[in-house]
Amino acid sequence: MFIVGLTGGIGSGKSAATDFFKRQGIHIEDADQVSRALVEKDSPVLSQIVEHFGSAILNIDSSLNRRKLREIIFQDKQERQWLEQLLHPLINQKMLDNLHSASSPYAIMVSPLLLETGQQKLVDRVLVIDADESAQIERVCERDHHAPNQVKAIIATQLPRNKRLAMADDIIDNSGNLEQLYTKLASLHQTYLSKVKP
Ligand SMILES: CC(C)(COP(=O)(O)OP(=O)(O)OC[C@H]1O[C@@H](n2cnc3c(N)ncnc32)[C@H](O)[C@@H]1O)[C@@H](O)C(=O)NCCC(=O)NCCS
Numbered sequence: 001m002f003i004v005g006l007t008g009g010i011g012s013g014k015s016a017a018t019d020f021f022k023r024q025g026i027h028i029e030d031a032d033q034v035s036r037a038l039v040e041k042d043s044p045v046l047s048q049i050v051e052h053f054g055s056a057i058l059n060i061d062s063s064l065n066r067r068k069l070r071e072i073i074f075q076d077k078q079e080r081q082w083l084e085q086l087l088h089p090l091i092n093q094k095m096l097d098n099l100h101s102a103s104s105p106y107a108i109m110v111s112p113l114l115l116e117t118g119q120q121k122l123v124d125r126v127l128v129i130d131a132d133e134s135a136q137i138e139r140v141c142e143r144d145h146h147a148p149n150q151v152k153a154i155i156a157t158q159l160p161r162n163k164r165l166a167m168a169d170d171i172i173d174n175s176g177n178l179e180q181l182y183t184k185l186a187s188l189h190q191t192y193l194s195k196v197k198p
């Protein structure tokens with residue numbers, strides 16, 4: 001299976017791009033979604049998180065309080081590393097398992113940390129969705145109602161934009177509107193299809 005690794009900083013437009021490929025029938029493995037499923041209520045992984053951070057990390061219904069965990073890990077590098085060493089191997093394993101059942105002409109592995117964590121070794125080609133920092137902050141604040149400083153703190157833990165772009169095989173500039181994004185992706189989709197044709 002030909003696998004495209006799709007990445008980009010927070011709020012760059014990974015999900016918007018993913019929606020386009022999904023509509024073309026392309027199999028998607030999304031690290032953020034797999035990560036969420038791993039820590040769902042009553043899961044063994046959530047128990048390990050509670051053991052480490054204490055039960056104050058849970059909501060009243062015993063689900064993970066994501067906001068609280070986010071506030072902790074983006075201001076404490078050690079805590080972030082603890083969480084990542086627990087989750088990242090499990091996320092990778094789950095995505096690879098799921099990809100075995102993929103039947104589309106090619107598949108896409110979406111991950112915000114594809115280049116930070118060595119996941120690019122698992123893919124044939126790296127696609128970066130690119131937006132500048134002011135667009136990232138504006139779009140995430142509007143979507144999630146985060147404070148701009150929280151988004152800046154997250155951006156600071158991710159690869160700098162120039163390094164990410166230097167590691168890309170394909171770059172899609174997402175500084176325009178969604179219509180413009182989809183037009184660019186339609187042409188890239190044709191390129192990928194031509195690569196996998198026998
Ligand atoms: C801290 C958590 C609970 C916050 O949850 P929340 O619902 O607010 O955000 P969500 O999971 O949708 O992530 C949103 C974006 O934050 C950024 N982000 C998330 N985790 C990380 C991280 N460890 N390092 C850098 N950026 C990150 C990414 O751009 C991601 O797309 C969650 O992000 C998490 O469990 N992170 C650790 C797991 C991880 O590294 N995930 C990244 C995918 S492999």
Ligand SMILES: Nc1ncnc2c1ncn2[C@@H]1O[C@H](COP(=O)(O)OP(=O)(O)OP(=O)(O)O)[C@@H](O)[C@H]1O
Binds near residue numbers: 011112140176181
């Ligand atoms: N070209 C665009 N024009 C206007 N809004 C956009 C554009 N691209 C994305 N958005 C919006 O910006 C927000 C962030 O985009 P999206 O959720 O796709 O980013 P992401 O990279 O998946 O973010 P995260 O890293 O947080 O998962 C969303 O609300 C999305 O609808």
